[in-house]
Amino acid sequence: MTVSTTDNTALHNDNSQTQPLRYPVICIDGPSGAGKGTVTWRLAQALDYQLLDSGALYRIVGLKAFEAGLVTADTSQVIDEMAVLKLTQSLEIAFVPNNASGRVDILVNDEAVGEQVRNETVGGYASQIAIFPKVREALLKLQQDMATRSGLVADGRDMGTIVFPNADVKVFLTASAEARAERRVAQLLNAGQTADFDAILTTIKARDDRDENRSTAPSKPAEDALLLDSSILDADTVYEQVKKHCQTKGIFFNS
Numbered sequence: 001m002t003v004s005t006t007d008n009t010a011l012h013n014d015n016s017q018t019q020p021l022r023y024p025v026i027c028i029d030g031p032s033g034a035g036k037g038t039v040t041w042r043l044a045q046a047l048d049y050q051l052l053d054s055g056a057l058y059r060i061v062g063l064k065a066f067e068a069g070l071v072t073a074d075t076s077q078v079i080d081e082m083a084v085l086k087l088t089q090s091l092e093i094a095f096v097p098n099n100a101s102g103r104v105d106i107l108v109n110d111e112a113v114g115e116q117v118r119n120e121t122v123g124g125y126a127s128q129i130a131i132f133p134k135v136r137e138a139l140l141k142l143q144q145d146m147a148t149r150s151g152l153v154a155d156g157r158d159m160g161t162i163v164f165p166n167a168d169v170k171v172f173l174t175a176s177a178e179a180r181a182e183r184r185v186a187q188l189l190n191a192g193q194t195a196d197f198d199a200i201l202t203t204i205k206a207r208d209d210r211d212e213n214r215s216t217a218p219s220k221p222a223e224d225a226l227l228l229d230s231s232i233l234d235a236d237t238v239y240e241q242v243k244k245h246c247q248t249k250g251i252f253f254n255s
């Protein structure tokens with residue numbers, strides 16, 4: 001599998017050095033709906049850093065595994081880890097920042113995957129294949145490589161614990177399952193779709209359970225992470241608090 005990004009930062013490799021220069025890395029981890037994507041996007045914009053949406057990688061593998069018949073909605077079904085690994089290794093992924101939507105567009109083997117990858121069903125497939133150590137290993141280096149070209153803001157579950165243990169800033173953003181389900185309901189209604197609060201709460205809790213209790217790279221705060229509960233904080237307040245924390249760690253903001 002290869003991943004590329006289109007960004008407007010120059011390649012900062014200094015040819016006289018054998019190792020790439022080290023750039024700042026900010027990790028934003030936490031459960032679904034905590035507001036990671038929102039704060040990550042704002043930080044990347046403010047700092048002109050690249051953005052790593054690691055969940056999108058797991059979602060793409062989850063979706064492709066579903067299309068290949070390797071994963072279904074039945075979570076009790078046994079999944080062939082080696083087949084998912086082979087499929088993962090066959091994918092070429094590109095991230096393209098989209099200023100109009102405030103998200104990152106994703107191309108898989110030169111084809112746009114579109115919004116289908118973002119829905120809760122695909123989130124469920126993602127969390128099923130995300131338990132496999134070999135699949136996680138296959139995705140590890142390419143995530144780490146994204147920090148070798150410019151500053152990076154990385155959004156996920158294991159950014160601060162496994163992928164970038166030496167990151168400059170680590171934040172673990174949480175919110176109650178109820179607050180997160182309410183946000184998803186609002187998001188779906190805004191998009192003109194229907195939404196059932198109870199059903200969404202159930203799926204959020206099931207995904208939390210799988211992500212927090214898997215043996216490889218479970219979702220948990222790094223020891224040196226700032227814990228931030230956004231249940232009763234609006235997105236602007238969360239951004240300001242994370243920005244302040246970044247500043248205490250030496251990250252410079254122009255505005």
Ligand SMILES: Nc1ncnc2c1ncn2[C@@H]1O[C@H](COP(=O)(O)OP(=O)(O)O)[C@@H](O)[C@H]1O
Nearest residue numbers: 032033034035036037038183187230233234235
């Ligand atoms: N602090 C907040 N308070 C209320 N809604 C929020 C907050 N942060 C983000 N949101 C909204 O909640 C939804 C989920 O946020 P998102 O950033 O996608 O979460 P995550 O990436 O953690 O799954 C979005 O509609 C977003 O606009």
Ligand SMILES: Nc1ccn([C@@H]2O[C@H](COP(=O)(O)OP(=O)(O)O)[C@@H](O)[C@H]2O)c(=O)n1
Nearest residue numbers: 031032033054055058126127130156157158
């Ligand atoms: N670094 C990561 C990111 C996502 N994932 C998995 O991928 C799923 C989807 O992640 P996501 O970040 O896109 O999900 P949301 O938090 O946006 O709902 C998660 O539920 C995890 O199972 C992971 O295991 N490790």
